[in-house]
Amino acid sequence: MNFSRTSRTLLRAALVAGLAVVYVPLAVVLLNSFNSDRTFSWPPAGFTLRWWGAAWDSAGLRDALWTSVQAGLGATAIALVLGTMAAFAVQRYRFFGRETVSLVIVLPIALPGIVTGIALSNTFHTVLGLPLGLLTVIVGHATFCVVTVYNNVLARLRRMGLNLEEASADLGADTFTTFRLVTFPMMRSALLAGGLLAFALSFDEIIVTTFTAGAGVRTLPIWIFENLFRPNQAPVVNVVAAALILLSVIPIYLAQRLSGGDPQTH
Amino acid sequence: MFQVMPDQAVSLRGLRKSFGPVEAVAGIDLDVADGEFFAMLGPSGSGKTTVLRMIAGFESPTAGTVELGGRDVTRLAPFERDVNTVFQDYALFPHMSVLDNVEYGLRVKKVPRAERRERALAALRSVRLEGFEKRRPAQLSGGQRQRVALARALVNRPRVLLLDEPLGALDLKLREEMQVELKAIQREVGITFLFVTHDQEEALTMSDRIAVFNQGGIEQVGTPAEVYERPATAFVAAFVGTSNLISGDAARAVLGREGTFSVRPEKLRVVLGEEPPGPDEHEAAGVIREVVYAGPATRFVVDLDAGGRLIALQQNLQASSMDVTGLRGARVRLVWNRRHEFPIDAPAEPVAAG
Ligand SMILES: Nc1ncnc2c1ncn2[C@@H]1O[C@H](COP(=O)(O)OP(=O)(O)OP(=O)(O)O)[C@@H](O)[C@H]1O
Ligand SMILES: [Mg+2]
Numbered sequence: 001m002n003f004s005r006t007s008r009t010l011l012r013a014a015l016v017a018g019l020a021v022v023y024v025p026l027a028v029v030l031l032n033s034f035n036s037d038r039t040f041s042w043p044p045a046g047f048t049l050r051w052w053g054a055a056w057d058s059a060g061l062r063d064a065l066w067t068s069v070q071a072g073l074g075a076t077a078i079a080l081v082l083g084t085m086a087a088f089a090v091q092r093y094r095f096f097g098r099e100t101v102s103l104v105i106v107l108p109i110a111l112p113g114i115v116t117g118i119a120l121s122n123t124f125h126t127v128l129g130l131p132l133g134l135l136t137v138i139v140g141h142a143t144f145c146v147v148t149v150y151n152n153v154l155a156r157l158r159r160m161g162l163n164l165e166e167a168s169a170d171l172g173a174d175t176f177t178t179f180r181l182v183t184f185p186m187m188r189s190a191l192l193a194g195g196l197l198a199f200a201l202s203f204d205e206i207i208v209t210t211f212t213a214g215a216g217v218r219t220l221p222i223w224i225f226e227n228l229f230r231p232n233q234a235p236v237v238n239v240v241a242a243a244l245i246l247l248s249v250i251p252i253y254l255a256q257r258l259s260g261g262d263p264q265t266h
Numbered sequence: 267m268f269q270v271m272p273d274q275a276v277s278l279r280g281l282r283k284s285f286g287p288v289e290a291v292a293g294i295d296l297d298v299a300d301g302e303f304f305a306m307l308g309p310s311g312s313g314k315t316t317v318l319r320m321i322a323g324f325e326s327p328t329a330g331t332v333e334l335g336g337r338d339v340t341r342l343a344p345f346e347r348d349v350n351t352v353f354q355d356y357a358l359f360p361h362m363s364v365l366d367n368v369e370y371g372l373r374v375k376k377v378p379r380a381e382r383r384e385r386a387l388a389a390l391r392s393v394r395l396e397g398f399e400k401r402r403p404a405q406l407s408g409g410q411r412q413r414v415a416l417a418r419a420l421v422n423r424p425r426v427l428l429l430d431e432p433l434g435a436l437d438l439k440l441r442e443e444m445q446v447e448l449k450a451i452q453r454e455v456g457i458t459f460l461f462v463t464h465d466q467e468e469a470l471t472m473s474d475r476i477a478v479f480n481q482g483g484i485e486q487v488g489t490p491a492e493v494y495e496r497p498a499t500a501f502v503a504a505f506v507g508t509s510n511l512i513s514g515d516a517a518r519a520v521l522g523r524e525g526t527f528s529v530r531p532e533k534l535r536v537v538l539g540e541e542p543p544g545p546d547e548h549e550a551a552g553v554i555r556e557v558v559y560a561g562p563a564t565r566f567v568v569d570l571d572a573g574g575r576l577i578a579l580q581q582n583l584q585a586s587s588m589d590v591t592g593l594r595g596a597r598v599r600l601v602w603n604r605r606h607e608f609p610i611d612a613p614a615e616p617v618a619a620g
Contacts, residue, residue, distance in 0.1 A: 168374075
């Protein structure tokens with residue numbers, strides 16, 4: 001496409017403005033985590049590592065982080081297993097109600113979290129009689145994490161077709177060997193991308209968590225929410241936000257590398 | 267060591283395959299001898315791929331049996347059959363190097379590492395791909411991929427190699443080169459090649475024998491010369507080469523016989539002057555409708571006085587385009603040796619032409 005000089009300048013300005021809206025606040029969070037003034041006066045009064053130290057020493061914060069990691073890993077594991085199986089079933093086999101399965105799997109992510117939360121809470125409580133705790137959080141998160149794995153794997157299976165597996169069988173590999181040497185390696189990056197997304201979804205979930213966590217269990221988002229409005233905790237919360245910004249760069253970078261170096265099916 | 271070798275590498279008996287209401291393969295019998303280069307030729311949708319897939323074991327027949335080397339394998343899985351396939355789209359494993367692709371069959375059969383490395387390298391050498399071992403399939407040209415696919419299949423020394431239009435994706439020049447190479451490789455390794463193509467020229471130039479497919483059935487099986495010179499049906503006459511049929515009134519007037527007869531265009535001589543036909547010759551008078559100059563040869567489309575139309579192909583031994591194009595509308599006689607006219611059993615119009 002050819003753009004005139006003015007429209008090119010305008011586009012560039014719009015891009016810069018758009019990026020600024022997203023990244024300036026993030027930069028402010030990062031800077032403020034080193035701001036020696038408790039009320040985040042601007043410009044920063046001085047440089048300090050005090051808040052990072054305080055965050056590191058906070059037992060409540062560490063517990064919450066650990067809980068979130070456990071919940072994220074648990075939900076991701078369930079999502080990987082169920083999402084992969086569902087994708088294989090839908091793509092590879094014809095059965096009654098096949099079209100409905102996709103809908104059923106995608107629905108939880110479209111449902112308002114509060115509805116999922118209430119529904120799950122009721123079920124755990126009254127129907128199953130399960131005490132609310134980490135396990136119920138994991139199951140609650142898994143309901144909407146499955147879809148990320150499912151979608152990634154399904155897309156990969158569609159693109160891959162049956163040719164490679166037929167070629168493998170033709171060369172003498174039985175079904176299991178074919179899965180181990182061909183299907184799974186072709187699937188690997190899709191699983192990783194889906195898993196990363198599932199983990200990220202679980203990690204910052206707050207609504208469903210509130211309804212399924214019960215009293216003793218506190219995930220990181222819930223801890224942040226509880227401490228956000230306590231004035232003397234504000235700098236520590238800010239440090240957590242800054243740390244999360246830095247940490248989330250890693251999976252994004254990985255996911256991009258993975259999809260960039262994707263094996264191409266010809 | 268002496269072994270009794272069964273003569274047939276592949277035997278199909280009453281083989282049938284339906285996909286719902288579609289009858290893709292309508293009951294065929296076929297024998298392919300050991301060491302043969304055998305082509306299955308037919309138009310799109312005639313069931314060639316389906317037959318190949320039933321031999322490889324990817325589809326199970328609705329009825330009939332598949333035998334490989336005298337053993338009934340109809341119910342066996344693909345990995346239990348001693349055949350290998352070169353797929354139309356090659357189906358190379360994109361996440362493996364060329365060498366790993368070629369070693370794959372030996373690896374899953376637990377051949378020791380050193381031996382399989384050696385055999386894979388030898389197979390790559392035989393398709394002239396030394397030095398490409400470390401590349402990924404995505405880093406190869408179409409012709410190179412095709413050769414990797416060939417090496418990957420050949421390295422297993424299968425009883426039969428199935429090839430589904432292996433040259434279809436290549437450009438004309440590369441295709442012609444690969445035709446020669448495939449034939450040479452087959453002669454070297456001595457493995458039975460069962461080859462699917464819809465290109466009649468490819469089938470004629472490469473194969474020992476050809477089966478012509480039409481609508482899920484086999485119209486004729488024969489050597490290239492038999493299929494080309496003596497087509498058994500109108501369909502074969504039309505699909506393999508140019509259809510030149512004399513039938514009905516024309517057959518009665520020109521040949522003095524009932525039925526439909528085929529004469530290949532290059533067997534017809536275009537005669538302008540008075541030249542009485544020899545004792546073994548037939549002739550038909552007509553008018554040149556069209557003259558197509560095609561470099562080494564010229565095609566004359568002649569409307570016969572007795573009805574019908576024949577195409578005559580003449581080498582441009584002396585003539586140039588100037589001389590021949592002026593002949594449009596001229597009265598001529600077409601003369602041919604009786605040896606070159608063959609009766610065709612099905613008088614029906616051909617369904618499709620290549
Ligand atoms: N899996 C399938 N389901 C339904 N119909 C099929 C299936 N596979 C093939 N067919 C039909 O069977 C017929 C024969 O198909 P086949 O692929 O064997 O043809 P072909 O001779 O290989 O053609 P081409 O030269 O185009 O590859 C076609 O009418 C096709 O539509
Ligand atoms: Mg085909």
